[in-house]
Amino acid sequence: xxxxxxxxxxxxxxxxxxxxxxxxxxxxxxxxxxxxxxxxxxxxxxxxxxxxxxxxxxxxxxxxxxxxxxxxxxxxxxxxxxxxxxxxxxxxxxxxxxxxxxxxxxxxxxxxxxxxxxxxxxxxxxxxxxxxxxxxxxxxxxxxxxxxxxxxxxxxxxxxxxxxx
Numbered sequence: 001x002x003x004x005x006x007x008x009x010x011x012x013x014x015x016x017x018x019x020x021x022x023x024x025x026x027x028x029x030x031x032x033x034x035x036x037x038x039x040x041x042x043x044x045x046x047x048x049x050x051x052x053x054x055x056x057x058x059x060x061x062x063x064x065x066x067x068x069x070x071x072x073x074x075x076x077x078x079x080x081x082x083x084x085x086x087x088x089x090x091x092x093x094x095x096x097x098x099x100x101x102x103x104x105x106x107x108x109x110x111x112x113x114x115x116x117x118x119x120x121x122x123x124x125x126x127x128x129x130x131x132x133x134x135x136x137x138x139x140x141x142x143x144x145x146x147x148x149x150x151x152x153x154x155x156x157x158x159x160x161x162x163x164x165x
Contacts, residue, residue: 048150051078061142073135079127082151087141091116098134100126107162125154
């Protein structure tokens with residue numbers, strides 16, 4: 001797996017597909033469209049996730065916006081390791097039922113349409129519920145090329161403290 005392609009939590013080194021063209025009247029860059037499916041899906045690296053996780057990259061951070069984005073799908077029981085983001089992250093749940101937890105606080109159930117705001121430096125994890133997959137759109141800020149600080153994996157004991165599923 002190409003480590004630079006991993007964007008579970010917004011690794012900023014993805015290069016988006018582009019058919020950019022300059023506006024001939026102003027010489028300013030024009031709108032770009034990255035065709036759906038033009039970037040391969042990648043598996044989440046085993047050192048940062050538990051279970052099966054698929055990442056579908058959308059865009060990388062660049063000079064115009066200091067954020068990267070991807071759709072991330074967690075199979076039932078799959079989850080990220082504990083981590084923080086130097087510039088924060090936003091998650092929009094698009095399918096399934098998931099779980100998220102901030103360090104020292106209870107696990108929260110997340111469903112389609114829910115938006116999770118992860119402020120800079122807040123230790124947390126997120127993933128699928130035990131019986132259903134969960135997909136979210138992740139938009140992750142980048143500071144000096146860094147978007148995530150990984151920590152230890154979420155243990156089965158920590159994960160199994162979920163409620164309401």
